[in-house]
Amino acid sequence: MTVTFKDVKADLLDQIASGVMRPGGLLPNEIDLAERYGCARATVNRAMRELADEGIVERKRKAGTRVRMAPIRQARFSIPIVREEIAAQGADYRYALVDRTVQAVPDWLRGRLDLNPGQDVLHLVCMHYADGMPYQYEDRWINPEIVPHVIEADFSTTGPNEWLVAELPFSNAEISFSAVEADQDLADHLGCSAGNALFRAERTTWLQGKAVTLVRLTYRRGHRMTTQY
Incomplete structure (x- = not known):
């Protein structure tokens, strides 16, 4: 079964929600996560980017990715024709x-x-x-x-x-x-x-x-x- 970025994202969210990954805690790097999930690093990267865009994690170059202490909630306004x-x-x-x-x-x-x-x-x-x-x-x-x-x-x-x-x-x-x-x-x-x-x-x-x-x-x-x- 092919692991998708949605699978990786869902599992990481479950771990954050259950307290396995605590606020402020450092997540494994992308290479380690890709090995854990048996998928490409690009798949992990996409999942991490979405979590960052949704304000769940914070990514910093050379400092890694951490669970945010206070998740940022963003209101998204749909502007249809x-x-x-x-x-x-x-x-x-x-x-x-x-x-x-x-x-x-x-x-x-x-x-x-x-x-x-x-x-x-x-x-x-x-x-x-x-x-x-x-x-x-x-x-x-x-x-x-x-x-x-x-x-x-x-x-x-x-x-x-x-x-x-x-x-x-x-x-x-x-x-x-x-x-x-x-x-x-x-x-x-x-x-x-x-x-x-x-x-x-x-x-x-x-x-x-x-x-x-x-x-x-x-x-x-x-x-x-x-x-x-």
């Missing part, structure tokens, strides 16, 4: 492009994304609907100097998030969540009253240190986000 998110709820999806402009980068955005003074950016405002009801208001800025062909792209039928996912990868992202007070424009688009509190997610993505896009996603009243850790 909104069409798929709505479909998963059993609702019919509809998209609408509200506004599309190419303009000189505003000062506040230039500072946020470290863009060049006077360079052009693409600004898109879009609406997403679930069963005909407003679901998400998308306010997005895209950096054309990093995203090829975005100025010529047609967003009349396909949302920019789906287009970007297919067009360009990103290396890291910054996400923040907040409650915002609906102004009249948001209220008109999301079918609520001005002054209502709404949930907003703001996300900035980067590729090798260069800003790709900044988007503010504001949801209809009552929206709820759930994550697991």
